[in-house]
Amino acid sequence: SMGERLWGCPLSQNVVGILCLISVAAALDFKYHHAEELEAYLKSVHAAYPSLTHLHSIGRSVEGRNLWVLVLGRFPTHHKIGIPEFKYVANMHGDETVGREILLHLIDFLVTSYGRDPVITRLLNNTRVHIMPTMNPDGFEATKVPDCYYSRGRYNKNGEDLNRNFPDAFESNNASIQPETRAVMNWIKNETFVLSANLHGGALVASYTFDNVTGSSKGYSRSPDDDVFIHLAKTYSFNHASMYKGTGCDNRQTFPEGITNGYSWYQLEGGMQDYNYVWGQCFEITLELSCCKYPPADQLEKFWRDNKVALIEYIKQVHLGVKGQVTDKNGDPIPNAIVEAKGRPHVCPYRTNQLGEYFLLLLPGTYVINATVPGFKSLLKTVEIPDTTGNFSALKQDFSFPEVSVRSRAASCPKIPLYQELEWASAAVKPTLHHILVLMTVLLVIFQ
């Protein structure tokens, strides 16, 4: 398979072929890549495409393995104003292996298509794509015998399930935060991620937030952005070769249109997708990509083909909705300004980053966007959001506070069960928009 990738390097001319090997990244086989091979592959890609990629480790696993992230984009090393940040994370359950390999093939596809395929070129010119093939490298290496259903390799070296290990918005999570989880939490804090997916195996479905709930729920835990999440999940399932059929696996549960609300499927505490949505200001869905958690390597090529279009179409959704900058009278950015769409308040209000930027994923339609700097009159703008994903840019809407000269100040949402506090604060009354706003005002006063 090496030969077909060496374009301009005829296989019959061995000497020329060897010369070409020096300048082109090693070809990627359809097989499982263990830690050293995975690292070598990522390094070879970065060496072959140094201006399109940035390779860094966001931390180390319990056993000391690097948690590698390859960033792709026209400006891979740093954030640029207006360019949204996207991420894929795979293999957080070490024995769920398909995502780990297809993300390597996605990397291969993106770097070899840039500059040739106009869509991929525009996508990478207007999006910064972060790819983490494995969040649980120890669990993968610990899985000595591939198994479709269960293995101890699901957990990290300390025996913790990383997808139960994050702070939870609904109840206190007593699990001790693992190094892999901490690394991802810091990563989420340091980047302005807008959209994400978390790749698993053991089912065939796109699952969306919330995974947990407080009080009565009637079998569905609805977020304020439920319509957007359904769209995101369907974008994946309908661009996948078969997920949209919803037939599930064997005689297990079926999923209409290949999607499900996380809680409707089964309740879990401390999951990564709820954490991203509540505290990371990042819409994340969970993709279950294979009925068999650790399928034979000879099926990997088919898994890549089944997922390729869906993986690309899903990234494009980072350009849904509206984005912009909040500035003061001097034109200086205002960090930590609250920018929300009316009627869909986040329990931890979404705030501008250090550059005064906000990104709100919204479906096409008319919305009122509210920009708030504590102590000043809110600015309201009515926006008509078109379908912009094909333009690779969300609608732009900036806000300028004419009377304000605001210095940056740190403020963060406390890592407590916010929804539980909300219920408690409203004394058994169902939370309403009013209650949420009252509580958040109290929290803002406390935590600024």
Ligand SMILES: [Zn+2]
């Ligand atoms: Zn999993």
